[in-house]
Amino acid sequence: MSYPDKITKTIKEFRYFSPKTVSEVVSILAKDAEAVVLAGGTDVVPMMKQREIAPESVVNIKNIPKLAYIREDREGLKIGALTTISMLVESDIIKQKYLALYEAAAGFGTWEVRNMATIGGNICQSLPSGDTFPPLLAFGAEVKLVGLKGERRVPIEKFCTGPGTNVLDRELLVEVILPKQNGKYGSAYDKKKRSSVDLAKASCAVNVTVRDGKCEDIKVAMGALADKLVRARTVEEALKGKALSDEVIEAAAQKVTNDISPRTSVRSTAWYRTEVSKVLVRRMIKLAAERCSKV
Ligand SMILES: Cc1cc2nc3c(=O)[nH]c(=O)nc-3n(C[C@H](O)[C@H](O)[C@H](O)COP(=O)(O)OP(=O)(O)OC[C@H]3O[C@@H](n4cnc5c(N)ncnc54)[C@H](O)[C@@H]3O)c2cc1C
Incomplete structure (x- = not known):
């Protein structure tokens, strides 16, 4: 045979x-x-x-003992590169303060994969469908890299240079830094996939801050649509300074087509990715805004 x-x-x-x-x-x-x-x-x-x-x-690198941790300091939240996806799911701080990252971790692969896979590995694999990317971008995260020339910090938005490629230059990613979130803020993440265990064909994370009933700041991050992660800046601009009513959110979500250029790939078509992006953006903004009122 x-x-x-x-x-x-x-x-x-x-x-x-x-x-x-x-x-x-x-x-x-x-x-x-x-x-x-x-x-x-x-x-x-x-x-x-x-x-x-x-x-x-x-x-x-699994035998380097000090690279698996989640801790808070004055700057924000620090996550060691060897922190597993299961550790993110089990962390109270992440569930309470960085809910979009919790949601990305909870929906990641299977139980076995979550126990082995690390946040550093997900970032360094640098696939646009990587689940941790959209929430990290929505929270304005940075990564700390260490190489022969010393240490440097790179915003997550600038880390990937294409699908599977990144700025690493014989360096090790050692830490992920999420800035402290202030005021009344809420976040949310969801993805669309073909089956229960599959990479995303479209994903979206939102992090919004509300002051005096109006949107003070918002980041909308879209994953899996094209070669790289995208910020939906047109959507963000359409919401800043406004009360987040259903009508305002719906009108802003439609504008996501200005920010994305989805591809057709083995997982989905450009048409589906475009249509589902409008739905994901609307739902995630609404959910994140509702969560603000509970802070
Ligand atoms: C069944 C299955 C289901 C999956 N489901 C999902 C899913 O739902 N969502 C998702 O996003 N992914 C999923 N994946 C992909 C994979 O699990 C993730 O990308 C995972 O986070 C990779 O982490 P790792 O620690 O296993 O990385 P590894 O496989 O060890 O490494 C991945 C890459 O990163 C590099 N690397 C790792 N750590 C570092 C570091 N600290 N510094 C520099 N380079 C480093 C490695 O050299 C390699 O290039 C799935 C995989 C499988 C097999």
Whole structure:
């Protein structure tokens, strides 16, 4: 009996590193430009099995003990790169203060995947359908990268350069920083997908601040529609300074077509993505606004 080539392929031999500190990782990456970082492995291992990648060196970072944490300080919320998606779901701070990120984590893959997959891996895989991206953008998050030249911070909006590509230059992502949220704010996230366990074909996160009954600030982030994550700035501008009535929200949501250029791909058509974006944007703004009144 013959099997398709993909199934019979075995993982090619590789050098394996298991450093205990960030500086050890950095020096390995500095010596070997092709070395692949392994965190939860939920993207890396299937890609190696299917020979989409065949790295000479694999750097397992799971044994660096201090990179899995969620803590608050004066600046906001700090999430270590090795924090798993399950840890996000179980965090009271995230559920209470960063609800859109909780919703993205709760709807992520399966229980097994959530236990292995890390927030750092989701960001560094850099797929436009990555569930953590829209909420991180809506909260104005930054990522901290460490390399041979030292440390730098990059806004999440500028991290990805295309589907599967990013600004990492032999660096390790060590932390995600979400600024402190002030005043009366509310957030929400949802995605449309083909089946219960699938990547998004369209996703949307909203974070809105209301003062004196009017929208003071809002960020609307759209994922999975095109090569990169998009801010729906036309929608945001249509809402700033206004009371968020159903009519105002509906009219603003229709404007999302000015901000997006959806593609047709294996998961969905450009037409569906355009139509469902209007619905997602309307629903997420409404939900986020309702949540403001409960703060
Ligand atoms: C069955 C299944 C269901 C899934 N469902 C979803 C879903 O619903 N939503 C979703 O968004 N994704 C989903 N995924 C994709 C995957 O689980 C996520 O992208 C996950 O967050 C990747 O994290 P990881 O720790 O497993 O990364 P890994 O596979 O270890 O790494 C992913 C990439 O990031 C790099 N990397 C990892 N950590 C770092 C770091 N700290 N610094 C620098 N580079 C790093 C690796 O080198 C690699 O290129 C699914 C995958 C599977 C197999």
